Amino acid sequence: MSDATSAFSHQRPVNIAFGILIILLYVFLMAPLVMIVGASFTGGLLIDFPPQGLSLKWYFEFFERQDLVDGLLMSLRIGAITAVVTMTVAMMAALAGQAISGRLSGWFQLGMTLPLLVPELLTAVGLLFFLYKIELGKTVVGLQMGHILMSFPYAYVSIAAAMRQVPASLEEASASLGATGWQTFRLVILPLVMPGLAMGGIFAFINSFDLYTISLLLKPLGGNTLPLALFDFLTYEFKPTAAAAATLSILLSILGVAIVQKLVGLQRAF
Numbered sequence: 001m002s003d004a005t006s007a008f009s010h011q012r013p014v015n016i017a018f019g020i021l022i023i024l025l026y027v028f029l030m031a032p033l034v035m036i037v038g039a040s041f042t043g044g045l046l047i048d049f050p051p052q053g054l055s056l057k058w059y060f061e062f063f064e065r066q067d068l069v070d071g072l073l074m075s076l077r078i079g080a081i082t083a084v085v086t087m088t089v090a091m092m093a094a095l096a097g098q099a100i101s102g103r104l105s106g107w108f109q110l111g112m113t114l115p116l117l118v119p120e121l122l123t124a125v126g127l128l129f130f131l132y133k134i135e136l137g138k139t140v141v142g143l144q145m146g147h148i149l150m151s152f153p154y155a156y157v158s159i160a161a162a163m164r165q166v167p168a169s170l171e172e173a174s175a176s177l178g179a180t181g182w183q184t185f186r187l188v189i190l191p192l193v194m195p196g197l198a199m200g201g202i203f204a205f206i207n208s209f210d211l212y213t214i215s216l217l218l219k220p221l222g223g224n225t226l227p228l229a230l231f232d233f234l235t236y237e238f239k240p241t242a243a244a245a246a247t248l249s250i251l252l253s254i255l256g257v258a259i260v261q262k263l264v265g266l267q268r269a270f
Helices: 002-040 057-064 066-099 103-112 120-133 140-164 168-176 181-210 213-218 226-236 241-263
Strands: none
Touching: 002 241, 057 066, 057 241, 066 103, 066 140, 066 181, 066 226, 066 241, 103 140, 120 140, 120 213, 140 181, 140 213, 168 181, 181 241, 213 226, 226 241
């Protein structure tokens, strides 16, 4: 009993220290978000925290700035298309990955996640030259292709992880009952991987919405995504309008997570 009590007394300070470390990490991660959200409600004329009074005027100013609104709409449109395309292609890639075994499987997984391993700037430069070769340089289609390429690995990793949780015996049982390959996919596999599919789409959308470097090099003439429009805005003005725009981006991310929770539940998605 004394040995157990002694071990517990020695373990308790470690647990307390670990708990304090976790709290400090959360504070470190959340502090910038809290500060930028607080600054968006300031009544002052500059980005400041704590806010000088409370006001919604910077949100109204954001929607009065045509350049920022156009950037938001373009980011939303490109992000939505990116999410749909990456979910579809990543689902097919994950199915192909399941059918590949041995050493080739490892190389396939590496190829699917390669955009995460190569610096974004190098990918953007290479893609820019490629798009000019096929006469899609500085076009919305070219920009969309870049966003899909950079967001694909996020969707693939999520969907492939969900696919690995599906027992092969379920597919065999479905086939033994006379189901076709399409029926097995639609009625057995798809419902089971739906949480990973939804989360992959959300990851792809958020990543697309936040892309800067590749958007800077591939942006169409006369068009900007929201990150680019915000950078141009902050180059000449340091007003809380930028904080309001950042807060709207944060709310979109939270909305995406809320949609996943409503449709499939976060517990099933992770």
